[in-house]
Amino acid sequence: MITTTLVTLLLTKNPSIRLRYHPLVGSTVRHEVLQKSDLAKMGHQKLSYVTNTKIIKATKTGYEAIQRVESLDLGEKYPSSQSLSYRVNVLKYPVKLSIDSFGRTQILSSNSSLARVMSAVGLIYPERTVTVGDTWTQNLSIANLIGDSIPTSGTDVSGAMKIRFKIDSITNHQVRISVSGSGKMGLASHSKGTAKPDQVNFKASLSISGRYLVNRDTGVLDTSRIENRIMLTTDGKTMPLSQVFEARRL
DSSP: OHHHHHHHHHHHHHBBBBOOEEEEEEEEEEEEEEESOOOGGOSSSSEEEEEEEEEEOOOSEEEEEEEEEEEEOOOSSSEEEHHHHHHHHHHHHOOOEEEEETOEEEEEEOOTTHHHHHSSSSSSOSSSSSSSTTTEEEEHHHHHHHHHGGTTEEEEEEEEEEEEEEEEEEEESSEEEEEEEEEEEEEEEOHHHHHHHSEEEEEEEEEEEEEEEEETTTOOOOOOOOOOEEEEEETTTEEEEEEEEEEOOO
């Protein structure tokens, strides 16, 4: 009896699970997101918003959803005139998404300049079953990440990141996943009449670290904290930039 109990405990201590994104059709998932930066001149010193994702229907590969920003606070460091136009642009347009069972997101329709960035940064589940200590990787294109959040006419964005995920713990209800990664990016522009970029605007080395806490049954994010560190080089000068993204399900 004691031997049987011990074997059962050993087998169930670190279960193998198959992580998948499968929320209920018709359900609404809301997240509060806070972004903090230590270099206000490069953007927002503090940005917070609430996203509302409505799961419309199931598809062969996953789900279709409508995501919108319920509220947006750009903080005091952002110029009021730009703040107003940015706020209107983000709040006015919903985003139609296709989300597969691994969490990969594709934008089906949107007029929001923030949409691609919001959907591109996220957790991608592995195809195989995993247990505590297992890892998997994701290669991320910087051009796809930035998308239409910056003007692209006459501008070339290059670079990539390799991101590593690791299962830290598994409970009956939640899975804790850590993330780390690094990469490089560059932004170059064309002079008038040239086909190839001939002016380097900046180069940067990137690193990412943090963790996700997800619902074990549905694969929906409960909380996350991700930190991006960037060493930006422009005009021969190097500047450090640190950004922290925190999200929690409401």
